Amino acid sequence: xxxxxxxxxxxxxxxxxxxxxxxxxxxxxxxxxxxxxSSLKNDHGFNMLVDLTAVDWLEYxxxxxxxxxxxxxxxxxxxxxxxxRTPVNLPNPALPSVYxxxxxxxxxxxxxFDMFGIVFMGHPDLRRILMPEEFDAFPLRKDYPLKGRGExxxxxxxxxxxx
Amino acid sequence: MAVxxxxxxxxxxxxxxxxxxxxxxxxxxxxxTACCGIELMATAASRHDLARFGAEVMRFxxxxxxxxxxxxxxxxxMLPVLQRIWLQMPEPKWCISxxxxxxxxxxFDTYAVVQGVDRFIxxxxxxxxxxxxxxxxxxxxxxxxxxxxxxxxxxxxxxNIRDTPAGxxxxxxxxxxxxxxxxxxxxxxxDASAAATGRKGVSSNA
Amino acid sequence: MPLTPVDTTPTDSPxxxxxxxxxxxxxxxxxxxxxxxxxxxxxxxxxxxxxYIGYLHSGFEKLxxxxxxxxxxxxxDRMNYLSPLANEIAWHHSVEKLLGIELTPRCRYLxxxxxxxxxxxxxxxxxxxxxxxxxGFTAFLYFFQxxxxxYDIVELASGQRFHTSYTRVxxxxxxxxxxxxxxxxxxxxxxxxxxxxxxxxxxxxxxxxDRTKGIGYLSREDAINFSAAGPVARASGxxxxxxxxxxxxxxxxxxxxxxxxxxxxxYARYLVRMQELLESLKIIEQAVENIPGGSVNIGVExxxxxxxxxxxxxxxxxxxxxxxxxxxNRGYPVPREQVYAATESPNGELGFYIVGNAETRAYRARTRxxxxxxxxxxxxxxxxxxLSDVVAVLGSINIIAAELDR
Numbered sequence: 203x204x205x206x207x208x209x210x211x212x213x214x215x216x217x218x219x220x221x222x223x224x225x226x227x228x229x230x231x232x233x234x235x236x237x238x239x240s241s242l243k244n245d246h247g248f249n250m251l252v253d254l255t256a257v258d259w260l261e262y263x264x265x266x267x268x269x270x271x272x273x274x275x276x277x278x279x280x281x282x283x284x285x286x287r288t289p290v291n292l293p294n295p296a297l298p299s300v301y302x303x304x305x306x307x308x309x310x311x312x313x314x315f316d317m318f319g320i321v322f323m324g325h326p327d328l329r330r331i332l333m334p335e336e337f338d339a340f341p342l343r344k345d346y347p348l349k350g351r352g353e354x355x356x357x358x359x360x361x362x363x364x365x
Numbered sequence: 366m367a368v369x370x371x372x373x374x375x376x377x378x379x380x381x382x383x384x385x386x387x388x389x390x391x392x393x394x395x396x397x398t399a400c401c402g403i404e405l406m407a408t409a410a411s412r413h414d415l416a417r418f419g420a421e422v423m424r425f426x427x428x429x430x431x432x433x434x435x436x437x438x439x440x441x442x443m444l445p446v447l448q449r450i451w452l453q454m455p456e457p458k459w460c461i462s463x464x465x466x467x468x469x470x471x472x473f474d475t476y477a478v479v480q481g482v483d484r485f486i487x488x489x490x491x492x493x494x495x496x497x498x499x500x501x502x503x504x505x506x507x508x509x510x511x512x513x514x515x516x517x518x519x520x521x522x523x524x525n526i527r528d529t530p531a532g533x534x535x536x537x538x539x540x541x542x543x544x545x546x547x548x549x550x551x552x553x554x555x556d557a558s559a560a561a562t563g564r565k566g567v568s569s570n571a
Numbered sequence: 572m573p574l575t576p577v578d579t580t581p582t583d584s585p586x587x588x589x590x591x592x593x594x595x596x597x598x599x600x601x602x603x604x605x606x607x608x609x610x611x612x613x614x615x616x617x618x619x620x621x622x623y624i625g626y627l628h629s630g631f632e633k634l635x636x637x638x639x640x641x642x643x644x645x646x647x648d649r650m651n652y653l654s655p656l657a658n659e660i661a662w663h664h665s666v667e668k669l670l671g672i673e674l675t676p677r678c679r680y681l682x683x684x685x686x687x688x689x690x691x692x693x694x695x696x697x698x699x700x701x702x703x704x705x706x707g708f709t710a711f712l713y714f715f716q717x718x719x720x721x722y723d724i725v726e727l728a729s730g731q732r733f734h735t736s737y738t739r740v741x742x743x744x745x746x747x748x749x750x751x752x753x754x755x756x757x758x759x760x761x762x763x764x765x766x767x768x769x770x771x772x773x774x775x776x777x778x779x780x781d782r783t784k785g786i787g788y789l790s791r792e793d794a795i796n797f798s799a800a801g802p803v804a805r806a807s808g809x810x811x812x813x814x815x816x817x818x819x820x821x822x823x824x825x826x827x828x829x830x831x832x833x834x835x836x837x838y839a840r841y842l843v844r845m846q847e848l849l850e851s852l853k854i855i856e857q858a859v860e861n862i863p864g865g866s867v868n869i870g871v872e873x874x875x876x877x878x879x880x881x882x883x884x885x886x887x888x889x890x891x892x893x894x895x896x897x898x899x900n901r902g903y904p905v906p907r908e909q910v911y912a913a914t915e916s917p918n919g920e921l922g923f924y925i926v927g928n929a930e931t932r933a934y935r936a937r938t939r940x941x942x943x944x945x946x947x948x949x950x951x952x953x954x955x956x957x958l959s960d961v962v963a964v965l966g967s968i969n970i971i972a973a974e975l976d977r
Contacts, residue, residue: 333441333442333477334441334442337441341477346476347476347543347546348474348475349474349476350477351544352536352541352544353441353476354477354478354479354480355480355484355535355536357444357479357485357535358448358485359484359485359530360451360452360485360487361528361529361530362487362524362527362528363524363525363526364528365451365452365487
């Protein structure tokens with residue numbers, strides 16, 4: 203495990219550490235998240251980004267921040283895993299892209315952008331990936347209804363005699 | 366003077382002859398999007414062998430097919446593709462909606478999934494199940510053959526009278542109420558009244 | 572939405588003279604399901620490939636926030652539909668880690684056997700259809716016949732041949748009987764014969780080797796950088812298998828090898844999958860002879876597990892327990908915590924990141940989908956190969972659209 207105190211001293215910011223079951227997690231403030239991830243990759247051997255996702259905390263009791271972005275890291279040498287979480291808030295949810303560190307982050311960041319509307323600055327090609335380009339909502343946000351707002355049925359109808 | 370009919374000639378109606386030929390060589394266009402596609406493969410593979418019913422010639426070009434099998438859920442992004450494929454198929458053509466998702470949306474009552482392809486394209490046969498067993502699909506193909514033999518005409522007159530959509534209206538009452546409810550929590554952007562009449566759209570590709 | 576392909580080369584580039592664009596999919600036989608590639612070609616050479624996905628995006632993760640831990644198993648089933656049970660096991664593995672449930676030994680062995688059967692299930696179809704796309708129809712028919720035997724086995728256990736919805740929090744739906752065990756034994760006995768035949772058909776087949784060897788090369792560094800896992804990573808020389816490195820279920824007790832290759836190309840991925848079939852068979856053979864006795868579900872003293880159906884119908888305790896678990900306003904205590912747990916699915920690391928919110932459903936149920944991650948490196952793999960190699964590469968990384976788009 204990386205030395206959290208050393209990381210804290212190096213970036214002179216508050217990094218909190220926690221654990222649940224066998225997951226080790228650190229919470230990093232958004233401004234330094236790229237530097238911390240970069241340091242974890244280059245100095246501590248966390249060379250694989252297993253997954254990158256986000257959580258919308260809108261309906262979670264006692265939540266302070268609107269979103270958090272979650273990076274799941276893996277050290278291929280030792281097999282250690284580390285979860286890095288960072289808070290993001292409206293009105294301009296944005297984070298630096300980690301595409302320059304892991305190319306695997308390309309589509310993961312696009313998916314988070316598509317589903318939550320979190321912008322990854324510096325991403326080479328940040329477009330919608332799963333929803334159509336014209337779609338104007340972010341489906342995994344908690345204020346978007348499960349059954350949508352009628353987009354799914356907005357198509358012309360073809361009858362048998364007309365085809 | 367009576368003309369004797371040679372032994373190897375028989376007399377029939379033109380419709381019946383066409384129906385006989387069509388029903389025994391239904392060439393499917395497998396529009397396999399999801400899990401049902403695997404069962405469609407199983408139907409065509411060794412144990413179940415769709416070839417017994419003359420329907421094993423899976424053609425992946427819609428121009429060469431006369432039976433569209435919609436196997437799997439169809440989502441917002443895919444529906445224009447499905448409609449275009451349907452329009453590209455030559456007459457006469459039929460459509461089997463295979464599986465719960467294609468028939469009604471199945472377990473996926475979500476923002477992205479079309480709740481039944483029959484809302485947007487004409488469907489002749491529905492196969493329930495999630496996914497249907499290969500035996501069910503075989504039965505559907507046999508029923509399709511029976512339907513062709515029963516109702517088919519050589520010029521396709523039976524199709525011309527089907528001028529109303531078979532499925533529910535895309536914006537039925539329930540869906541419209543839901544959209545109106547969703548307006549309360551919405552911050553703006555999507556115009557539900559326009560969507561309900563289908564005039565302005567997030568996407569349309571007729 | 573426009574169906575015209577998006578041109579990726581700059582409009583004023585002199586390269587545009589002879590470069591042409593080909594739209595591959597979304598409805599194409601070799602995609603097996605729905606994905607779309609816009610290929611920029613110079614003659615038959617692929618200069619660039621831009622994948623467009625989302626043609627099967629059905630809102631799985633949103634549904635996961637609305638269905639409880641037992642109900643959502645029907646949805647994860649439909650994620651990687653070549654191996655439905657592997658998804659169920661992965662999902663409940665994560666849920667059980669969140670809830671802190673320790674499974675009974677019998678359940679662990681049972682799930683292990685089923686997970687390995689599913690690995691074979693997945694590889695069989697993948698190898699068969701890859702051969703089919705490359706022109707070899709026979710292997711597909713031979714392997715599909717074996718898939719039908721696996722279908723029979725899971726049907727005997729769960730009552731459904733395809734989407735079984737067999738696992739439950741803390742156990743499985745029904746216990747298995749001796750009939751089932753014999754059926755598995757019979758399968759283990761008979762499979763190697765078919766395997767030999769297909770091995771003879773493909774492994775040294777000149778055409779098959781020519782079309783896969785040296786195609787779609789992925790180096791070890793790139794595999795790590797692209798987050799690859801599973802057979803794709805192992806074929807590039809990454810010696811990592813969660814079954815061995817982070818043992819779950821009963822894998823710690825069983826003897827098996829992790830199959831690796833240094834080749835990194837489509838042929839190496841084919842060889843790894845072929846060899847994994849035998850390793851899985853070895854695991855099943857050991858596990859099925861050593862299934863421990865006892866209950867298959869954790870005890871009813873735990874308030875998280877569904878009671879057996881006879882208990883619900885015939886005893887008041889069972890009925891109350893059933894009511895408590897099923898009713899939306901009752902439930903059981905769920906930690907307000909977040910957990911990530913992964914299993915080695917046939918396609919790679921299949922993990923779930925679950926956020927609990929003191930309800931019996933997940934507040935957020937994120938899937939780590941191996942297909943999604945593997946498909947993102949497709950442009951890298953196909954660049955400078957021929958157009959006909961597209962199907963070989965697509966087959967070798969085993970893209971399942973429902974898992975790709977969720």
